[in-house]
Amino acid sequence: NAGVTQTPKFQVLKTGQSMTLQCAQDMNHEYMSWYRQDPGMGLRLIHYSVGAGITDQGEVPNGYNVSRSTTEDFPLRLLSAAPSQTSVYFCASSYARESSGNTIYFGEGSWLTVV
Amino acid sequence: GNSVTQMEGPVTLSEEAFLTINCTYTATGYPSLFWYVQYPGEGLQLLLKATKADDKGSNKGFEATYRKETTSFHLEKGSVQVSDSAVYFCALTGGFKTIFGAGTRLFVKA
Numbered sequence: 001n002a003g004v005t006q007t008p009k010f011q012v013l014k015t016g017q018s019m020t021l022q023c024a025q026d027m028n029h030e031y032m033s034w035y036r037q038d039p040g041m042g043l044r045l046i047h048y049s050v051g052a053g054i055t056d057q058g059e060v061p062n063g064y065n066v067s068r069s070t071t072e073d074f075p076l077r078l079l080s081a082a083p084s085q086t087s088v089y090f091c092a093s094s095y096a097r098e099s100s101g102n103t104i105y106f107g108e109g110s111w112l113t114v115v
Numbered sequence: 116g117n118s119v120t121q122m123e124g125p126v127t128l129s130e131e132a133f134l135t136i137n138c139t140y141t142a143t144g145y146p147s148l149f150w151y152v153q154y155p156g157e158g159l160q161l162l163l164k165a166t167k168a169d170d171k172g173s174n175k176g177f178e179a180t181y182r183k184e185t186t187s188f189h190l191e192k193g194s195v196q197v198s199d200s201a202v203y204f205c206a207l208t209g210g211f212k213t214i215f216g217a218g219t220r221l222f223v224k225a
Contacts, residue, residue: 031211042204042217043159050211058212090158096211101147101166104213106158
């Protein structure tokens with residue numbers, strides 16, 4: 001069982017570069033999301049999707065784009081990297097039901113440094 | 116909007132000590148409440164959950180009770196082990212969004 005797989009695990013970018021963090025899940029989950037984790041701030045929601053073709057913004061969407069062309073994949077794009085985007089990024093998925101008690105499954109994280 | 120507040124860490128305990136990590140929340144409606152745990156270098160994984168008021172979630176000796184009257188979901192364990200050293204996150208799901216607290220780092224000394 002692969003679960004949620006995200007790549008790359010580590011990446012160093014220069015300011016202004018663009019890149020895509022890949023995320024795939026094999027559990028047929030409708031709901032997928034991206035979080036960033038910063039010291040003292042917990043996890044903050046960047047973007048989420050409740051199904052193929054449907055995406056919405058979370059708490060901190062600026063500087064990031066997402067798309068959801070298939071149920072399995074949910075890539076996160078950094079358009080023009082900035083040092084403020086240095087963080088650990090987590091992709092997550094779950095069955096989508098509003099106000100549900102569904103467990104969220106996380107990938108192992110992607111450590112991104114922007115210099 | 117919804118929010119979660121949990122006690123700041125780090126919390127340092129000796130093995131076999133009693134653990135409490137406080138968590139309070141603000142939410143409209145009837146959210147589900149969770150505790151997730153993150154071990155070094157890994158993603159978060161579910162520790163326990165409760166989906167309605169007065170429910171008690173439990174797993175691996177950890178417990179938390181969904182208290183609607185005090186809007187709390189405090190995490191407890193009667194006797195911690197060195198292997199419990201990790202970061203613990205309180206979270207709630209309301210609508211399609213899950214909101215996390217800032218996390219509490221726990222160190223357990225042998």
